[in-house]
Amino acid sequence: MYRPELTKTNFYKKSLSEIDKIHKGNKKPTLLLHGCCGPCSCWPLLFLCPHFDVTIMYNNSNIYPEEEYNKRYEELIKLLDFIKKDYGYDVGLVKTPYDNEEYDKELAPYKDLKEGGVRCIICYRKRMKEAFDYAEEHDFDYFTTVMTISRQKNSKILNVMGKGLETTHKRTKYFYSDFKKDGGIGKGQELRDKYGLYQQLCCGCKYTYQDGLKRAAALEESKK
DSSP states (O other), X not given: OOOGGGTTOOHHHHHHHHHHHHHTSSSOOEEEEEOSXXXXXXXXXXXHTTTSEEEEEEOOTTSSSHHHHHHHHHHHHHHHHXXXXXXXXXXXXXXXXXXXXXXTTTTGXXXXXOTTSHHHHHHHHHHHHHHHHHHHHTTXXXXXXXXXXXXXXXXXXXXXXXXHHHXXXXXXXXXXXXXXXXXXXXXXXXXXXXXXXXXXXXXXXXXXXXXXXHHHHHHHHHHO
């Protein structure tokens, strides 16, 4: 996965440079966006939609339990309805079948590691590869993920993964991103609050689920 030519790259500037190139062309390219939830998708959508014909792919069998998976999916649908109503962007949506048991087989050997370690890196790549494969099979011009918006995720790791995956695909290009930059986190939070989206308190897998429950309990206690 290590790519020395990317170690000092400013991925936000790289994304702007690619957009400049796109504007010199005569068409709006298609982009498949891996989306993990509504809140994380808010700002990436508004960043990308003026320049791309965007479709979101919700392929997140890492999420546990299934009720949580469905809840996040429903919030994503809600967001897309608001985006269409308020901004006029008609974003497509693709959902893959939920299979946490099968998905977790590759993660289980690393169940005791802290969040952000090897288990998480495997998880990022599994979902990105599945979505990248779909983008290639359906002739999308670009692929990227919303995950670079997250404070808990290393944008450099995600972009190096994306570039590595691009080398195994013939048609679809990887779109570099760092959605945190230029106030992206704050912009995303404003949109989340504006639309009243459910904000989950953990990444989503069964190994962070108990931490999420503890954070939720602490939040409720602080409101008393």
